[in-house]
Amino acid sequence: MDPATGAIGSLLPKLEELLGDKLRKSVRKEVLFLKEELTRIQLALSDLEDVPADQLSSQIKGWARQARDLSYDIEHAVDRFLARRLRAADPPAADPSEIFGKFSSKVAITKASARFATDIGSFRQPIMELGGRPDRPNIAAPRAAGELVDPAGELVDLDARVEDLVKILTEEKEQGRLKVASILGRAGVGKTTLANLVYQRLNQQFKCTAWVTVSPKPDIKNVLWTMLCQISPQDHDDFGSFNVEETIGEIRKALMYKRYFIVVEDMWDVKAWETIKSALIENGNSSAVLMTTCKVSIARSSGIYRLRPLQKNSSRKLFYRRLFGSGDSCPPELADMSEKILEKCNGIPSAIIKAANLLAGKTQEDWHTVLESNNLADSYDTRSRYLSYTGVPRHLKSCLLYLSMFQKGYEIIVDRLIWGWIAEGFIPEHAGTTVQQLGEEYLSELMERKLIEAVEVDAGGKALSCRVNDTGHDLIVSLSTEESSVTIFNGRQGGPLPQTVGRLAIQGNNLDLPTQVRLSSVRSLVVSGDANLFSEESGGTKLMPFLSKFENLRVLEVGGCDSLQSDHLKGIGSLYLLRYLVIEGNCITDVPKDIGYLVFLQILDLNATSLKELPGSIVHAKQLKCLRVNRHTKIPHGIGKMKALEELGDMNISNPELLKELCELTDLRVLRIVIWSWDDSYDDALLSYLGSLSRQNIKSLSILTCCSLHVLDDLDAGQAPPSLKKLEIRHSTFLSLPGWICSLERLSSLCIEVYKLSQEIIDILGRLQNLLVLSLTSKHVPEGNFNDGFRNLTCFHFLSNAVGRIFGPGAMLNLKRLNLSFQASHTKDVFHGFDFGLENLSSLEHLSIEIICFNANLRVVEDAKDAIRRAIYRGRSRGANLVISRVREDGIIETAKEEDMVESEKEQDIIENEEEEEETVIKQEKQKETKKMKKLRIAKKKFRQKEKGTIRKYKIVSLHLRSQTLTLQAL
Template sequence: MELATAALGSLLPKLGSLLTDEYKLQKGLRGEIKFLQAEMESMQAALDEVSKRPAHQIRDLDKIWARDLKELCYDIEDSVDTFMVRIDDAPVGPKPRSFRRFFDRTIGLLTKAKTRHHVADDIEDIKSRIHEVAARRERYKFKDIAAQPDTTVIDPRVPALFEEAAKLVGTDGPAKKISNLLTQQKDVQKQKLMVVSIVGVGGLGKTTVANLVYERLGDQFDCQAFVSVSLKPNMKQILGSILRQVSEGTCTNAGEMDLDELIRSIRKFLMDKRYFIVIDDVWNEEAWKLIKCALIDNNLDSKVIVTTRNIAVANFCSIDGTMYELEPLSDADSKRLLCKRVFNEGEGIHSELEEVAKKILKKCGGVPLAIITIASMLASLPNKTMYEWYGVYNSMGSGLEKDKNLKSMRWILSLSYNDLPYHLKPCLLYLSMFPEDYEIPIYWLVQMWAAEGFIIEEKGRNLYKIGKRYFNELVNRSMIQLMRRRDNGSATACRVHDMILDLIISLSAQENFVTISEGPQVMSPECTIRRLSLQGRASHTASKEEQVILPAKVNMFHVRSLIAFDYAFQWMPPLSCFLVLRVLYLHCFPSKNNHPKDLGSLHHLRYLVLGGEIEAKVLEEIGNLQLLNTLELLATNIKELPASITRLRQLENLFIGRGVKLPDGIENLMSLQELGWLDVEESPNTLAELGNLTELRVLRIHGLDDNESYVKTFLQSLSNLHNLHTLVLSGRGIWSVDLDCMSDHWRGPAHLQNFDAGSFIIISQLPRWFSTLSEFSFLTITVKVLRQDDLQLLGALPVLRVLKLEVHPDGIITEERLVIGIDEPFRSLAEFNFINYSRCWLVFGQGVMPRLQRLQLRFEVQKREGGGFDIGLENLTSLKHIIVTVNCYGARIREVEDVETKIRDVIEIHPNHPTVELSRSMTYRMVQD
């Protein structure tokens, strides 16, 4: 249902835009468009009505109708897009002053007339399909629908509450940690109500761990209760259950009370009681808000545990407690659990089963429910041979929906999918385009969603930011795992848990959302292909005909996304077959069956990523792709972009490698929001043009460190980039760059948040204009000179969260000590990384860096007089983790060990007892004693 709703949500605004004066439709055609618009709005209303029904009351007939409606919306949108592109591609000049212009104008008018005639034919066909879809639904619609039987599903998680302790694996550690969180509080807060949230993906064992803590601590309280909320909670039943449990059955009329009476009764009963309650499986904040009304804070040290799949809900529920993120089982615990369920106690996995067992456990990903489910299948096998186990392993993929033994696992995972709002479901299903274990760059993914039209526009908001919010919501709901974190903690890639990937592949197949092909021979011509993922390797033994998906056999006309991984590009059909393609990612391009000019004919393309050995002529007609938003060529050998690229007025993101020459006229890309890398040596003229790209938000520049005039030209342009929030500089690390060479009246981009110069470019001194950047939050910089004034400047920045400050080995620090005092408190700093090779040392005064949790220091032993570590570490009151790297260059082993001992001593007496990582560098240059 939700996918049809999403398709309608994308289509209706386009139908509305067709009725504007811009497209000058004839009267009859306008009437047809209005008919389509009204018909689609009526279908949307009908769809909303059906979607409001309980899941067991939605008939198969309604599901078929919604599926047909979704396909119909896709086809209408394809026609509308084609019409818009053709109209826009035939511009009419103001006046024909020559035969050539007269000819072009005449052809343009004829083309537009032909296009309007074509869209009229399409509408006639669509109208007949609308009547057909509606009539089919009406034909099989019974007037009197019998009362729906009670189809209550028994929750397969219930047995987890009564599992024998001997059978549990990997739960003791989390249970102890959560027990400690509940019982070890600071004296000031000891009597207040405490709520600890346990969060994790479905099937991870949250209920089991919560129940274990409940059993261990329950006797210490006056009364206790354990209730499950579930996806669509009956709040009256839940509150009634709490009342019956805490009153130990004395309140017998709970079922007769309304919500207000139940809340008042619970509060009255708990008024003078120390209670312990577990609220299991909370899905949204609204359910918790109502339950929280009944949980009175009576200052008797009461405790509550909440379990949820949603990180945002977990944070919302926590009161004077914390959020505990439950981790998957370790490899060792996963193996132990499998053995316990399949073999007799103490019996291990037989040697011939080791390899297949490892594959099965990897697929389960440390999720206990998945391991237990699969173990029950393995235990039922008569002979437990390797071939039987491989049969089970193979059933864990597309067989997730077919194998009855996996039904409970699918049911639990489906709950998370069913809870998603309609706009997130296509975003999640799109992840089935990527192979198992593939690390998906987050930026790619969100831009693909935008290109596909999944992201709903909001007035005044950047589309990528809206999409990133969608992404974060899927992460919060434990549907996506974050990967490849930057030093500042932010992730750059993600992946999908194997069991969830199996689920969304299955759902995508059911909904005809994504078609996955692992070879040309498995492509089916039966259904309309909307999104195509080519995975696997082409066979070297296959014939030429078998190596290509033949257009005559499989219709590619409606494919919106095409992704080809590894060598799969070898058997993809020509690009000319893809008439409405919006997303194209090719790992290697071009292939033998793709002509370079085919690329220029993809007029609907919004997102393009190419890799491989590409000749310059391949990109010559790229200027034809007028709708292109994102172009990435980082994995190619391209050395120069064609002049036609300057015609891409809707291009927002351009990613190229260092050493690529840009043509003059880049200033015409007025929509450009992200550019990188701009190699100054290859494209010096572009520096002056930058100032006209006022929409730029992210800029990466290489090579400013060898020409003073480049720097001044760059800074002049930089002052015009009012929307810039991220600036990354890269150089050869030989010369230093003076970014303070402009007049006092010069101002940098006011909204700059992230400045990254790293170790590959040396800044002569900290720029004074940094002091005007009130939104500055991330700074990575290597300076040649560091002064006390610089620390005062940085310390005064109100929202600076991450600071990585390095003094170049050849740099200068004038003072013997740099003191961070109360005048420069660094009040928002959470992470500080300081690299210094001079004799000078930082000292932290009282009250500074009140939020600092992570400190990383790197210094040279030989430059530390006396080897002391008296730096005021005790004044960093929020410190949780410290990393110290000792540079051993020219030092004796005894000196290094002495410094390390002093460091440990200082950290040991810190009131927070932070964790410590102590390491050495340049050990091969140590002096032997």
């Protein structure tokens, strides 16, 4: 149900926006009607969002799909109207200042409005039919708690838990006080099941009851509206117009004199809980509230009832009862396999039940076949992850299913993924935060749920790329197919593709897309592999045959398509609903001028191309938030008109005028500039721009250059951008540290190169309190140490031709990652060894050493490796992950004699190790013999006893230590 709910969710704000425009009365009436009907449909879908797909009828699923498709069709019409109006108001090829241009613009807007009136009116009948269908869910009666008991209802020991909670919620410790209890536990342990049973036990004892479900980013007005509909069902038709405060007031009024019991399911957000609590009045009638949550921080605000995974015996009893009808017995031939399955289930009831359902009715031979093929493990993992998916809040499910657009094992660039979510409308705008920040929160939450995993992280631990593991990917693909959310074409389909496709992923090489697919319905297209997307047109020129037919396309990503040529992009301007465009290919040297027609375009990534110059029309893409080109691409004048830009890179500064235009981009947060050539006449422009950054809210600045930028020393500390958190200046070497850097109080990441590192520079950097990541290069032998300061530094990259003892006791107490690069021969010559003080780094978790082998003999390189290993072994971080790599190995000076010496020493080490092992064995044998002698002495003592009242004496005749035989002869 979630894609359908999400589709309506992205459409409703657009309809709301239209109602604020100047529309004809008849058009406004139609828009208002659609908004009201879609709101009701969305509420109906919300009631179904937590119901597993296998518990929904095919009629309900069909109704939801029709609701989604109709929402998309309406959104297409709305977006087409908005796009035509925007293009008419600012045509790239015309001068609006001219009289004729203005007249043409007004005519175009009038035509667009007339066409929209026709389009929007055509949806009245379909939406009325959809809303009036008999299989439409009833939204006037919200879901009763007892109606959706999950399979975990068969849990063992559940009665005792119900009794515990009933007692907590009804006992009279404080007469009349409101009781609030929280069921706390991980996904799948049966929180909802337990809450359902408590609800069924208690609902007759209370005059007023309600059950509401919340999510991490809830529509709090909707939640309160649902609660109010259950508390006062006879008046619910009037509640839709209330705001949050009014709804809270109505709830408090309705509960004023009633004894009520309310269940709040799946609470994730502290602020939402505080808002809901404000509606739950303390009226002295012994009312009760029961909440389920996975968050300890929320549960702490009330009495916590912790629901833990099942113990092994309880897990076994549940599994046996599901499979064999009895919780106490299992066929002997299946016992071992049952134990293996239960180990994987980790005591999670729903996972145990899913696994039992999978194996129900199968023979012993079937079990063996499944286990040997690993299908059981895969199926368990898939079902377990399905459980995780059903627990994912609505706003994350669409983001998760979107990942099926990428091939199994594909490494997904994180920021591209987030921009894709934004373009799809999965991430709504919230006051006080950017959609990019909200997207990062979504990604973090999916990672916390173990649904996706980071592949590459930056120095600060932030994910740069991610992937879905194979089993999880299979699940997501399966769910996407089931929901008709994504259609994957890879040439291995068992049947034909559907005619209507919302999101299309073409994966593989030399594929021909089937002709039956209705391309006008496609919203997203991701191509990975050298797919056969081209056909011969008249004149012999290859074009993307379907480009103009994807008229409603919003996301287009083409990667790994080596045959893609610049000519294949002709006509891209016709895709005027496009929001996200990523093109990769070394053969792409230019893009069509009509790219400026893409008035909705938000992200344009051409970084992995050979693009020479961006067309001037790009400045008309007024909604563009992120622009990425390669380091050699020429940027046109007028870039300052693109006021929405938040990220720009890698911008080639070919003349100082471009720097002036950057000052006009007030929303810019991330900037990467490249300077290949520099003239002293540019100095003033650069200083002026950097000075203007103090008036902008820029967070990250990267400068890549092959020129000397000593002019930066002249920047005044008061002009330094106070909001800057990341500063990167590569390949420009400073004689001393620019003074303004120490004024960057928020700086958390710094990359800089100096001619010669000194203690003064180290001390200045050490005083940057928020510095977490430091990348430092010293071109010449450094002086000084890092013993003081750097209290919060967690990651340090240091490169120099020679490195001495730079870490003393107490240095960098919080450092977790260290990357150290040095030249072996020079370090040996200057410092006579490889003592860096690594043993003093107490918090180190990962150490990466890069030994530059140029002009060093093999013995020196080996000495360096041995010294580093010894330092880590005897230090306080001996458990750190150590990686030592050698670069410039072709520069090793190696003679036959030296090689023989190294080999001889290695052989000697082997001999010495063998001798040590032999000595150890001998020592162990001696210890065994000593123990045997002790046993013999005890035996001898026992023979010295009275026998038939006579004391006898014996002498030892023979002794066999190996067999432990003692022969005695009486004296």
